Every structure is written in C-alpha cells, then in structure tokens.
Amino acid sequence: MSALSIPAFILIVITAMVILIFRDWRINAIALAVQYLAAFLLITLSWPIGMAVVKLIVGWMATAAISITLLRQNPPEDSSESVSSLLFRGLAGLLVILTIFILAPTLRETLFPNLETVILQGGLMLIGMALMQLGTNSDPLMTIFSLLSLLSGFEVIHAGLETSTLLTGLLAIVNLGLALVGVYFIIKTTEREGLTDQEEHP
Amino acid sequence: MRLSTPILWVIFPLFISALAAAFYKRRLVSILLTSLTCFCLALLAAVFPENMILSISPLTLVFEDSLTILGRQITIAYEILPFITLIYAMTGLWALSSGIAGAPQMFRPISLAITSLLTSALGVEPFLYAALLIETAVLVSIPMLSPVSQKTHPGILRYLTVQTLALPLILLAGWLLAGVETLPADSPLVTQAAIVLGLGIAVWLSVFPFHSWMPMISERANPLATSFLFFIMPTTTMVFGLYFLDRYAFLRDLPELYESLSYVGVTMIIFGGAWTAFQNNLKRAFSFSVLVETGFSILAVGLSEQGGLTWMLALIPIRAIEFWLWGYLLTLIEKKTGSLEIHAVQGLARQYPILSAGLLLVQFSVAGLPLLAVFPIKIAVLTESFKLSSALGVWCFIGSLGLILFSIRLLFSLVTPKEGIVPQRWRRSEKLFEYLPALIIILLLIISGFFPNTFFSDIINILSAFNHLQ
Numbered sequence: 001m002s003a004l005s006i007p008a009f010i011l012i013v014i015t016a017m018v019i020l021i022f023r024d025w026r027i028n029a030i031a032l033a034v035q036y037l038a039a040f041l042l043i044t045l046s047w048p049i050g051m052a053v054v055k056l057i058v059g060w061m062a063t064a065a066i067s068i069t070l071l072r073q074n075p076p077e078d079s080s081e082s083v084s085s086l087l088f089r090g091l092a093g094l095l096v097i098l099t100i101f102i103l104a105p106t107l108r109e110t111l112f113p114n115l116e117t118v119i120l121q122g123g124l125m126l127i128g129m130a131l132m133q134l135g136t137n138s139d140p141l142m143t144i145f146s147l148l149s150l151l152s153g154f155e156v157i158h159a160g161l162e163t164s165t166l167l168t169g170l171l172a173i174v175n176l177g178l179a180l181v182g183v184y185f186i187i188k189t190t191e192r193e194g195l196t197d198q199e200e201h202p
Numbered sequence: 203m204r205l206s207t208p209i210l211w212v213i214f215p216l217f218i219s220a221l222a223a224a225f226y227k228r229r230l231v232s233i234l235l236t237s238l239t240c241f242c243l244a245l246l247a248a249v250f251p252e253n254m255i256l257s258i259s260p261l262t263l264v265f266e267d268s269l270t271i272l273g274r275q276i277t278i279a280y281e282i283l284p285f286i287t288l289i290y291a292m293t294g295l296w297a298l299s300s301g302i303a304g305a306p307q308m309f310r311p312i313s314l315a316i317t318s319l320l321t322s323a324l325g326v327e328p329f330l331y332a333a334l335l336i337e338t339a340v341l342v343s344i345p346m347l348s349p350v351s352q353k354t355h356p357g358i359l360r361y362l363t364v365q366t367l368a369l370p371l372i373l374l375a376g377w378l379l380a381g382v383e384t385l386p387a388d389s390p391l392v393t394q395a396a397i398v399l400g401l402g403i404a405v406w407l408s409v410f411p412f413h414s415w416m417p418m419i420s421e422r423a424n425p426l427a428t429s430f431l432f433f434i435m436p437t438t439t440m441v442f443g444l445y446f447l448d449r450y451a452f453l454r455d456l457p458e459l460y461e462s463l464s465y466v467g468v469t470m471i472i473f474g475g476a477w478t479a480f481q482n483n484l485k486r487a488f489s490f491s492v493l494v495e496t497g498f499s500i501l502a503v504g505l506s507e508q509g510g511l512t513w514m515l516a517l518i519p520i521r522a523i524e525f526w527l528w529g530y531l532l533t534l535i536e537k538k539t540g541s542l543e544i545h546a547v548q549g550l551a552r553q554y555p556i557l558s559a560g561l562l563l564v565q566f567s568v569a570g571l572p573l574l575a576v577f578p579i580k581i582a583v584l585t586e587s588f589k590l591s592s593a594l595g596v597w598c599f600i601g602s603l604g605l606i607l608f609s610i611r612l613l614f615s616l617v618t619p620k621e622g623i624v625p626q627r628w629r630r631s632e633k634l635f636e637y638l639p640a641l642i643i644i645l646l647l648i649i650s651g652f653f654p655n656t657f658f659s660d661i662i663n664i665l666s667a668f669n670h671l672q
Contacts, residue, residue: 111378111394140359143362147362147363147366161377170335170338174338178341188352189353191350
C-alpha cells in the first residue's frame with residue numbers, strides 16, 4: 001500500500017484544488033468522492049484495511065447523500081463565474097500548497113515525530129484547502145464540502161496517531177450528520193419558496 | 203431490577219426526543235411530551251438517593267452509574283446530579299414556554315436531544331470523546347436555529363464551521379495530553395498541549411475572536427432558541443473544562459494558566475460590554491451580553507485560588523433563568539412589534555408594562571445591578587479581580603458599565619413615546635398567559651437577589667465530583 005501513498009497524495013492535491021476552484025456541484029461531488037478514496041489510501045498506511053474502509057464508505061455515503069439530493073432538487077446553475085475569480089482561487093490554492101510544504105517538516109519534527117511525512121502533508125493539504133475555501137465562500141453547499149474535507153484531513157492525521165473503534169464510529173456519525181445538514185440546506189433552499197410560514201400560530 | 207443512570211438521563215430522553223420529533227406538528231402533545239419528561243428527569247435527579255437504589259412499593263430499582271458501549275463507558279455519577287437537575291429543569295421550562303407564537307416547531311425535540319447529548323458528553327470515558335458528542339449536538343441544533351421557512355444565512359454557516367473546527371483541536375489535544383502526563387512541567391510539549399486544548403475550548407466557548415457567529419445567529423434566529431443555545435452550550439463546556447483541570451495535574455500547576463484565563467475573561471467582558479452599549483438591535487445586544495457572561499465565568503475560573511469555581515458554578519442557575527426570561531420576552535415582543543430594533547420598541551412600556559419591566563429587569567440583572575440575583579456573585583468576582591490587579595478590576599468594571607449603559611438606553615426607549623405620535627395613556631395590553639410565566643421568574647430573580655444563599659446553592663455541590671478542585 002505504501003507504493004500508492006504518493007499517487008494518493010497527488011490525488012488529494014488535485015481534488016482539493018478542484019473543489020477550491022470550481023463551483024459546479026457535479027465536479028465538486030466527483031472530486032470529493034475521489035478525495036475520500038485518496039484519504040483511504042493514506043489511512044491504510046496506519047490502519048488495517050478493514051478499519052480504514054469505514055472512512056471510505058462513510059465518505060462516499062456522505063457524498064452520495066448530497067449528490068442524490070442535488071440531482072433530485074436540480075438547483076439553479078450559477079454561470080456568472082469570471083475567469084479572474086477562478087484564477088484568484090487557483091493562486092490562493094497554490095499559496096496553501098506552498099505553505100503546507102514549508103510547514104509540514106517543522107510540524108513533524110515538533111509535534112508528530114512518528115507520523116510519515118506523506119500522511120502529514122496529505123492531511124494538512126486537505127485541512128488547509130478546506131480552511132481557504134471556508135474563508136472565501138459563504139455558499140451552504142460549499143461550506144459542507146469544505147467541512148467534510150477538513151474532517152477528512154484531520155482523520156488522515158489522527159489515524160496515524162491513534163486507533164479506536166468507538167472514535168471511528170463517532171466520527172462516522174459526525175461525517176454523516178454533516179452530510180445530512182448539507183441535505184437539509186439544499187432542501188431548505190429549494191422548498192423555501194413553497195412554504196410561507198413554518199412558525200406556529202396558537 | 204438493574205438499570206443504569208445513563209439509560210435514564212441519556213438514552214431515555216433521546217428516545218422521547220425522537221418521539222416528540224415524530225409529533226412535532228401536534229403542538230400540545232409535543233410540549234407535554236418534552237416538558238413533562240424534562241421535569242420528571244430533573245425531579246428524579248434532585249431526589250435520587252446516594253446509594254442509587256429506588257424502592258417504589260414492591261419494585262426495587264438498583265442503578266449503576268455507568269453504561270458500557272463499544273468498550274467505552276458513559277458515567278453519570280451521583281455528584282453531578284445537581285447539574286443534571288438544573289439543565290433538565292431548564293430544558294423543561296424552555297419546552298413548556300415554546301408554545302408561544304414564533305418559536306420553531308422543531309425546538310422542543312431538538313432541545314431535549316441537545317440536553318441528553320450534552321449530558322452524555324459530561325460522562326463519557328475517555329472524556330475527550332465528548333468532543334464528538336458536542337459536535338453532534340451542534341449538528342442537531344441546526345434546524346432549530348434555521349427553520350425550513352428561513353433562508354440559510356451566513357451566521358448559521360459560520361456557527362457550524364467554528365464549532366466543527368473545535369472538534370479536531372480537542373481530539374488532537376486529547377492525543378497530546380495522553381503523551382505529556384508523565385513529562386516534567388517545563389517540557390515544550392506540555393505548553394503545546396495546553397495551547398491546542400485552550401484553543402479548542404476557546405472556540406467552543408466562542409471566546410473573542412471566535413464569537414462572530416453569535417450576533418449573526420441571534421439577529422436571525424428565534425430568541426427562545428438562541429437563548430437556550432447560549433445557555434446550554436457554554437455552560438456545559440465550562441463544566442466539561444473542569445474535567446480537564448481536575449484530571450491533568452500539569453494543567454492545574456501551570457503558573458500562567460489562571461492568569462491567562464483571567465485576562466481572557468476580562469477581554470471578553472470589555473469587548474462584550476462595549477459592543478452591547480452601542481447595539482441598536484435587542485437580539486444582537488443579547489448575544490454580546492452573553493459574551494460578557496461567558497467572560498465572567500472564565501474570569502471566575504481564573505480566580506480559582508480565591509474561590510472562583512464556586513462563583514462560576516453559582517452563576518449557572520441564575521444565568522439559566524435570566525436567559526430563559528430574555529428569550530421568552532424577546533420572542534413575545536418581536537411578535538408584537540415585528541422588529542427588535544431599539545426604535546421599534548419605543549414607547550412599548552406604555553402598552554406592555556409587565557413585559558417591558560421584565561426585559562429591563564433581566565437586562566439590569568445581567569449588568570449586575572444591586573439587589574438582583576447576580577449582584578452578590580459579580581461583586582465578589584469584581585472584588586477579587588481588584589485585589590489581584592487594579593487594572594484587571596477597572597477594566598472588568600468598565601465592561602460591566604457597557605451593559606448598564608445599554609440598559610439605560612433601553613429604559614429610555616421603552617418609556618418614551620414615539621415621535622410625532624400623541625403620547626398613549628399607560629395601559630396593560632398583555633394577556634395573563636403571556637405575562638404570568640415572566641412575572642413568576644421576575645419575582646424569583648428579585649427574591650433570589652435578596653436571599654442569595656437560599657436558592658440555587660445546590661449546584662455548588664457538583665464540585666465534589668472534581669476531587670482535585672475542591
């Protein structure tokens with residue numbers, strides 16, 4: 001599995017950049033699903049496959065829940081993206097990549113001496129890109145995608161530090177919960193017009 | 203028959219919450235189901251025997267204080283029951299009053315689910331797993347704060363983001379803490395662990411500058427829902443924080459810890475007070491006042507050596523009833539005026555004198571006005587701050603002045619008739635079922651101010667659950 005660690009890391013960088021740059025939910029959902037696969041490959045460096053596969057299944061379930069809801073609701077497309085905004089986000093992403101490459105060795109030395117560099121870099125890359133996305137976007141769907149990426153990045157690092165069945169289970173609940181919140185936001189946006197008042201009138 | 207306390211105070215309320223969610227459109231059923239469950243659980247926690255054996259005629263129920271799930275334990279010890287009593291009683295009160303117009307339909311089941319999740323967070327072992335339960339409570343709270351009828355506003359996204367950021371920090375701190383327990387106190391790893399943990403708890407408590415979601419949410423969401431959230435989340439986090447202090451000797455012995463906490467607390471009091479003073483929206487002012495309250499709690503923990511933990515705990519029940527009253531009154535007033543901008547409530551006291559008086563009273567009570575419930579505790583915290591450092595005390599006082607300034611602005615606004623309108627005669631337009639609950643709580647606030655040690659003193663007993671903090 002260690003032979004796959006570098007391709008997994010490259011996949012993480014590419015998918016994280018795609019999610020950061022593009023706003024089309026179809027592209028982002030595919031990128032997120034691939035990102036979970038890459039994260040799974042990195043987790044297998046620390047955990048047995050049987051346990052690591054839980055993260056993959058949960059991640060794909062979360063992505064599927066959001067994607068299916070989006071397919072059914074068919075939200076309006078935003079075609080007003082300018083090239084300059086794509087370029088700006090691309091450059092911001094490159095800045096994050098550069099920062100991670102600079103920070104990772106120091107962090108490994110001071111905080112995580114037992115962690116493989118590729119795991120740390122992969123996890124930090126997901127966290128960094130997600131934070132950049134969260135800081136530059138206020139769209140509910142993109143926020144959920146970013147939070148899922150952020151948790152995925154943390155799980156990659158945490159898997160290298162600790163193994164716990166209950167923790168894996170609870171993190172799975174949190175990931176699925178986040179996806180459900182995403183579904184709630186999507187449904188809310190599309191169904192809101194049909195509802196005039198959900199408040200109670202005694 | 204053998205049972206366990208987590209089944210009673212975690213599993214059972216979660217089940218009732220799911221049941222109430224199924225009946226969320228049947229207002230009366232949902233209110234009765236949630237509030238009765240909460241009050242019964244609170245009563246049971248209040249009278250629960252120390253030997254954990256309940257005899258009801260022929261039936262004898264033997265309780266264990268822990269429940270094992272996937273090799274880990276949830277423990278609800280006898281010592282923590284006064285806190286459980288308080289949070290369930292208050293959740294019951296919130297649920298009971300949620301029948302008023304404007305409250306979200308899902309508020310009742312969600313509030314009960316949040317309380318049971320946070321109860322389990324207090325008892326899970328290893329207790330760092332509580333971070334995941336608290337995150338689950340955050341996720342559950344979303345439909346309560348942003349109902350289907352409302353557009354998803356940036357505040358709710360920021361709340362979700364900020365609270366989710368705390369999760370990795372706390373879990374990472376847990377891993378770091380496990381490694382540093384045996385290290386000498388001057389090891390750099392000890393400081394790193396303390397910083398990561400402090401950052402995680404600061405994010406949870408919405409310490410400045412992680413507070414920005416609070417006014418944003420407060421402005422858009424229903425006041426009853428936000429007041430519940432602003433009470434239950436920081437309060438449980440504060441108690442949860444005590445577990446860290448109790449468990450890790452190196453944290454307790456860190457010389458800079460208490461000083462840093464004092465400065466963080468005072469910073470929150472200053473910023474919260476200053477922001478409150480200049481707010482023109484009552485809901486936003488409420489959220490900034492919450493910052494001041496959290497600041498006082500953190501300052502009290504910083505004054506642990508002077509007995510601050512007792513004050514921190516003593517503030518909890520008074521804060522609970524203040525926040526409830528605040529949420530209840532703001533919900534009612536918003537429904538009547540359509541807005542909670544300070545100009546929109548101008549002259550309100552001439553039509554709704556009891557509601558207006560209640561709002562002023564709770565505002566002055568939070569500000570720490572003498573003879574009101576919170577005064578004896580806040581004056582003790584202020585006095586000790588002055589003793590520790592006069593600068594600390596002065597800044598603390600200035601922050602509190604911000605709350606008083608806003609209260610005075612509110613007073614003028616409520617009694618001054620609107621410009622260009624012939625002044626209305628003073629009359630009472632409130633209905634009995636609207637003002638009676640508020641009136642009872644107002645009287646409770648006043649009486650508990652006159653007799654500070656008579657009410658709510660039981661909560662201090664939970665300190666016995668923390669062997670090293672007494």
